[in-house]
Amino acid sequence: MGLFKKDTEGVDPQQPQTDIAHEKDLEKNFEDVQLEQRQASVDNGGSAPFIDPVIEKRVIRKLDWHLVPLLMALYLLAFLDRSNIGNAKIAGMKDALNLTDDRYSWLLTIFYISYILFQFQVLGWKRFPPHIWAAWAIFGWYVLDGLSSDIGI
Numbered sequence: 001m002g003l004f005k006k007d008t009e010g011v012d013p014q015q016p017q018t019d020i021a022h023e024k025d026l027e028k029n030f031e032d033v034q035l036e037q038r039q040a041s042v043d044n045g046g047s048a049p050f051i052d053p054v055i056e057k058r059v060i061r062k063l064d065w066h067l068v069p070l071l072m073a074l075y076l077l078a079f080l081d082r083s084n085i086g087n088a089k090i091a092g093m094k095d096a097l098n099l100t101d102d103r104y105s106w107l108l109t110i111f112y113i114s115y116i117l118f119q120f121q122v123l124g125w126k127r128f129p130p131h132i133w134a135a136w137a138i139f140g141w142y143v144l145d146g147l148s149s150d151i152g153i
Helices: 019-041 053-091 101-117 119-127 130-151
Strands: none
Touching (some): 101 119
């Protein structure tokens, strides 16, 4: 018997299917008939594709369970990033870096300027295929990181 071959010794191909296999075939046929009936019952006029409500609900639930926690974590990190600069000011950063009130205000503004400047990256995910956009984003980060280390920033 090979690694990926079925064990067919002692099985007569002329014998009928087992009860379990037969029941699975009946269930599959029943589900196919139900799907065809749902598709036939929806009159969409040919303008919009039919979307099975059961499958749609399953996909939305899966997206909710995978994307929402990730987005919550990212929002938490962004909030911590902005709030930690306030904590650093209280802890003595302003005195250690000799920051005036104007310079500290400018430091806080830099966060929002970077959000505006890099907004195009969010739009790139919609315009280009994700595998291409991700490759260019990583390559761009690599180039900027290499240049900043060469400059000594």
